[in-house]
Amino acid sequence: QSVLTQPPSASGTPGQRVTISCSGSSSNIGGNPVSWYQQLPGTAPKLLINNNNQRPSGVPDRFSGSKSGTSASLAISGLQSDDEADYYCAARDDSLHRYVFGAGTKVTVL
């Protein structure tokens, strides 16, 4: 049972916009920045969004993040076939004294 709650799957057709939610609590998302990671099949995770909504250099602006209260979301606009991957949210949890992850959302491009 993950501390952060994500939907197990999301899908869309090429060009569509897909949104992934990540729900937590005041001890994690509510009090700390959220980051998002993309894991392509068979590869290591890659940082996609840090500090709730900041894109590291090289990450396309089709990816955007937001946070409100104890929830965060990742949006992928202009969906492409190579966006098929697992997406994880993460945040520091001040009560558990550890980083916590969502269980991951598998994005499928139909």
Added chain:
Amino acid sequence: QVHLVQSGAEVQKPGASMKVSCKASGYTFTAYYMHWVRQAPGQGLEWMGQINPKSGGTQYAQEFQGRVTMTRDTSISTASMELSRLRSDDTAVYYCASEYCSGDSCSKAFDYWGQGTLITVSS
């Protein structure tokens, strides 16, 4: 360009210990905390702990306390993670991941990741 290069896959017997290394290049080793994250087959990501390469200070997830040891050698920009008393459910890909820290302020994100090391625990 930042690279985190991890040691190779291992097969270990239950009860044994394993040690994974992670060599950093392309940045100042002491400017980034090093975290260890694992992923069991077909499962999600699990944070194991972190080490401050400058001070050597560590913080471990409670479930690994007593079994995990994280160390670093600043002379060769390498962090290591040792896990003892291995069980079959420790079979996973183990990742090192770095977090930028400046003074008391850290990014609270895993900026760079190693390629992963598969550890298989089997008799």
